[in-house]
Amino acid sequence: MTVLLEMNAIQKAFNGVPALSGASVEIERGEVHALIGQNGAGKSTMIKVLTGVYRRDDGKITFNGHDSVLTNPREAQAAGIATIYQELTLVPLRSVTENVMMGYEPKRFGAFIDWPAAHARTREILTRFGIDIDVKMPLGSYSTAIQQLVAIARAVSLDAKLVIMDEPTSSLDSSEVKTLFGVVRSLREAGVSVLYVSHFLDELFEICDRVTTMRDGKTVGCARLAETTKLDLIAGMLGRDTSEITEAGMTEFGGGTAKKGDILLEAKDVATGPRLTKFNMTLHRGEIVGLGGLLGAGRTEAARALFGVDPLRRGTISLKGAPAPSQPANAITAGLGYLTEDRKAEGIIPDMSVRENMTLALLPRMTKGGQIDRARERKIVQHYIDALGIKTADMEQPIRELSGGNQQKVLLARWLAIEPDILILDEPTRGVDVGAKREIQLIIRNFVDRGYSVVLISSEFEELVEGADRIVVLNEGRCITELTNPGVTEHKLVQALAQTSEASA
Amino acid sequence: MLNSDAFDLRKYVQRNSQSVAVWIALLALIVFGILRYDNFGGSYNFGSFLNYNSMFIVIALGMCFVIITGGIDLSVGSVAAFSSVIAAYLSPYGLEVALPLALLVGMTFGAFNAFCIIALRIPPFIATLATMLGAKGAALVISGASTVAVDWGSNFTNMGMNKAFDLFPWSIIIVTIVGIALWIVLEMTSLGRTILAIGGGEDASKLMGLKVNRAKAFVYIISGGCAGLAGVILASGFGAGQPLEGVAWELSAIAAVVVGGTLLTGGLGSIPATVAGALLLGLVFNILNFENGRGTISFSAYWQMVIRGAFLFAVILFQTRMTKGRKSKGASA
Numbered sequence: 001m002t003v004l005l006e007m008n009a010i011q012k013a014f015n016g017v018p019a020l021s022g023a024s025v026e027i028e029r030g031e032v033h034a035l036i037g038q039n040g041a042g043k044s045t046m047i048k049v050l051t052g053v054y055r056r057d058d059g060k061i062t063f064n065g066h067d068s069v070l071t072n073p074r075e076a077q078a079a080g081i082a083t084i085y086q087e088l089t090l091v092p093l094r095s096v097t098e099n100v101m102m103g104y105e106p107k108r109f110g111a112f113i114d115w116p117a118a119h120a121r122t123r124e125i126l127t128r129f130g131i132d133i134d135v136k137m138p139l140g141s142y143s144t145a146i147q148q149l150v151a152i153a154r155a156v157s158l159d160a161k162l163v164i165m166d167e168p169t170s171s172l173d174s175s176e177v178k179t180l181f182g183v184v185r186s187l188r189e190a191g192v193s194v195l196y197v198s199h200f201l202d203e204l205f206e207i208c209d210r211v212t213t214m215r216d217g218k219t220v221g222c223a224r225l226a227e228t229t230k231l232d233l234i235a236g237m238l239g240r241d242t243s244e245i246t247e248a249g250m251t252e253f254g255g256g257t258a259k260k261g262d263i264l265l266e267a268k269d270v271a272t273g274p275r276l277t278k279f280n281m282t283l284h285r286g287e288i289v290g291l292g293g294l295l296g297a298g299r300t301e302a303a304r305a306l307f308g309v310d311p312l313r314r315g316t317i318s319l320k321g322a323p324a325p326s327q328p329a330n331a332i333t334a335g336l337g338y339l340t341e342d343r344k345a346e347g348i349i350p351d352m353s354v355r356e357n358m359t360l361a362l363l364p365r366m367t368k369g370g371q372i373d374r375a376r377e378r379k380i381v382q383h384y385i386d387a388l389g390i391k392t393a394d395m396e397q398p399i400r401e402l403s404g405g406n407q408q409k410v411l412l413a414r415w416l417a418i419e420p421d422i423l424i425l426d427e428p429t430r431g432v433d434v435g436a437k438r439e440i441q442l443i444i445r446n447f448v449d450r451g452y453s454v455v456l457i458s459s460e461f462e463e464l465v466e467g468a469d470r471i472v473v474l475n476e477g478r479c480i481t482e483l484t485n486p487g488v489t490e491h492k493l494v495q496a497l498a499q500t501s502e503a504s505a
Numbered sequence: 506m507l508n509s510d511a512f513d514l515r516k517y518v519q520r521n522s523q524s525v526a527v528w529i530a531l532l533a534l535i536v537f538g539i540l541r542y543d544n545f546g547g548s549y550n551f552g553s554f555l556n557y558n559s560m561f562i563v564i565a566l567g568m569c570f571v572i573i574t575g576g577i578d579l580s581v582g583s584v585a586a587f588s589s590v591i592a593a594y595l596s597p598y599g600l601e602v603a604l605p606l607a608l609l610v611g612m613t614f615g616a617f618n619a620f621c622i623i624a625l626r627i628p629p630f631i632a633t634l635a636t637m638l639g640a641k642g643a644a645l646v647i648s649g650a651s652t653v654a655v656d657w658g659s660n661f662t663n664m665g666m667n668k669a670f671d672l673f674p675w676s677i678i679i680v681t682i683v684g685i686a687l688w689i690v691l692e693m694t695s696l697g698r699t700i701l702a703i704g705g706g707e708d709a710s711k712l713m714g715l716k717v718n719r720a721k722a723f724v725y726i727i728s729g730g731c732a733g734l735a736g737v738i739l740a741s742g743f744g745a746g747q748p749l750e751g752v753a754w755e756l757s758a759i760a761a762v763v764v765g766g767t768l769l770t771g772g773l774g775s776i777p778a779t780v781a782g783a784l785l786l787g788l789v790f791n792i793l794n795f796e797n798g799r800g801t802i803s804f805s806a807y808w809q810m811v812i813r814g815a816f817l818f819a820v821i822l823f824q825t826r827m828t829k830g831r832k833s834k835g836a837s838a
Contacts, residue, residue, distance in 0.1 A: 330714075346708050351705055360713050372698065
């Protein structure tokens with residue numbers, strides 16, 4: 001086999017912040033190559049540099065024997081690199097034929113589209129992948145899986161030499177995944193290479209030849225899947241040597257010290273959809289329960305279920321012995337708070353001031369006869385600005401002008417201010433600097449020490465292991481096991497994940 | 506100010522830069538008019554200008570609320586026309602009957618819009634477009650497609666024609682009261698805060714437990730009520746219910762709101778700046794009329810529209826440039 005693509009020592013920075021610093025990947029012809037890494041490891045930046053969306057600052061790319069200087073996605077497509085994005089970029093209201101042929105339709109008399117030929121050609125392309133559908137129907141009338149396969153078929157019909165798949169299975173069910181894998185295999189047989197980005201490690205062992213692991217913008221390893229283990233891959237992503245994963249004591253958290261109070265929140269066999277199928281958890285007063293797992297394991301879905309955002313399809317959730325509310329507004333009244341993972345889309349209201357952002361959830365309790373009690377509002381806001389050390393010019397500054405860490409503190413204050421019994425924190429320290437991170441962890445600890453409870457979600461195993469009193473481990477939407485502090489180490493958590501995914505494979 | 510920090514004009518301007526443009530343009534135009542034309546600043550021009558524009562101002566106020574939530578209300582012109590006909594029919598019973606009932610009619614249209622948008626999940630553009638067509642047709646049906654004379658014997662025309670303090674009609678007083686009330690709602694109440702939050706992020710607002718649907722229903726009902734009030738002013742000021750009026754009023758209102766610095770995507774907006782925007786658009790016509798009156802140049806009504814369009818474009822351009830400077834500053838911070 002010969003090398004199709006070589007990306008070497010790629011550098012890329014945004015506003016002086018390095019996103020890639022010496023990342024490399026090498027793909028052979030007809031190889032299915034996996035690319036893995038945690039959020040922020042640089043996978044998508046790497047893909048965007050390859051496809052010309054971003055310009056690299058430094059480094060070398062050789063594709064198909066030539067030095068590559070792609071400057072936009074169109075050129076990448078012409079050179080034979082096709083990208084299948086998570087969100088499909090086809091036109092669902094138009095027919096399958098139009099989607100496959102768009103821009104390359106067979107013509108009659110040089111101007112009119114030859115529809116019979118176009119349909120026939122489309123059918124022929126799809127049959128090669130074992131797809132037999134009515135090509136005259138709108139693409140949107142077919143399942144996501146079929147749409148994805150059509151996208152791949154279009155790419156290959158345009159003579160792609162490399163197909164990039166970004167999380168292709170995240171919205172597919174298991175039989176659809178099988179069909180997709182069949183297509184991937186037939187691509188490999190046809191000599192087409194595939195760059196396969198996925199968080200689901202089991203899939204990689206089933207379909208990929210080699211795997212490149214990235215962390216903090218660097219490539220940290222490349223191995224044949226036949227010669228590696230899940231434990232090695234997870235350890236590589238987290239930056240821990242498997243033999244060295246120990247209790248490090250590097251955060252301000254002190255998990256496992258809580259005395260158990262009465263049960264506040266209890267979830268039994270909860271399912272809300274394909275991404276959360278069996279979730280069990282109990283939360284006592286004065287306790288931090290962590291939800292552990294890889295991306296896509298169903299942690300955020302579990303949080304949304306607990307807060308009453310997503311309706312339950314199965315199972316029950318009880319809050320202080322009564323059925324839990326099914327609306328966020330009622331959940332808040334009942335004593336819950338939910339700091340969302342997606343700070344930009346579901347957290348801050350960018351044009352509103354620090355003051356307004358902080359008191360939004362508190363409004364019902366701060367209003368007298370419809371009027372906001374401004375004096376009280378200012379007092380509360382000032383209290384939290386001081387208590388949490390929020391760095392802002394004044395409380396009227398628009399929140400979008402604050403740094404990520406300070407935005408996060410404002411959102412934390414928003415929930416602390418309503419004095420909830422239970423706070424659900426989804427990635428509370430993501431994207432904040434080290435200093436702010438420790439402060440936020442201290443705030444959480446103080447909150448719990450005052451007798452309140454926390455459900456903590458974190459992709460950083462260190463934070464979870466040291467912060468939580470217990471960790472509920474999830475994998476592919478199901479609760480797998482529960483680890484109790486003291487005594488939990490990153491090693492044990494990683495092992496639990498590796499073993500459970502092996503067991504379920 | 507309730508703010509305990511010292512008031513900092515520079516900071517205030519910087520944070521409200523999106524509505525600064527309209528105030529500058531409005532002031533400049535007024536100064537220009539007073540310097541150039543003899544009777545421009547006189548009480549007659551003042552009164553008649555406000556009288557004519559009070560309808561557009563009140564419609565723009567309702568529209569401002571809708572747009573802040575990220576929605577749109579295209580039905581306001583037709584609803585105003587419909588309620589002007591209703592008000593004219595009810596005029597024999599006096600203002601105290603005609604005004605509240607015509608208001609109620611407007612709010613009912615607003616409630617119907619709200620129902621379509623919130624319960625049936627029809628996009629605001631489509632839902633209010635349907636109401637616009639429906640209300641227009643209904644106005645023509647009940648009026649027989651001609652103007653409906655009001656009863657001059659009752660007190661109905663007092664509102665649009667009798668002057669308060671010998672200066673301007675009572676309708677201006679009513680619109681001012683409505684404006685101040687809506688301003689207070691937006692700036693001082695949790696409902697107002699919720700409306701602003703919805704435009705900034707509806708998902709985030711729901712997750713914060715804000716009563717999103719209630720607030721959205723409120724803005725459409727208010728917008729309908731404002732249109733109803735405009736209809737009463739129309740009938741009272743011109744002595745007839747006018748089923749054929751109201752064409753393109755929604756566009757004037759949207760223009761006024763946008764000139765006032767309210768983002769069409771929602772989340773930001775100001776009641777005083779919306780009033781300024783409506784005044785500004787009216788003032789361009791007023792100035793052009795004075796210019797024609799001087800006799801040197803004559804702009805036809807069609808040219809006046811072209812000039813108003815160009816003026817609108819210039820103000821928006823000025824505004825986006827100021828906002829852009831502010832936005833990029835925020836991003837790099």
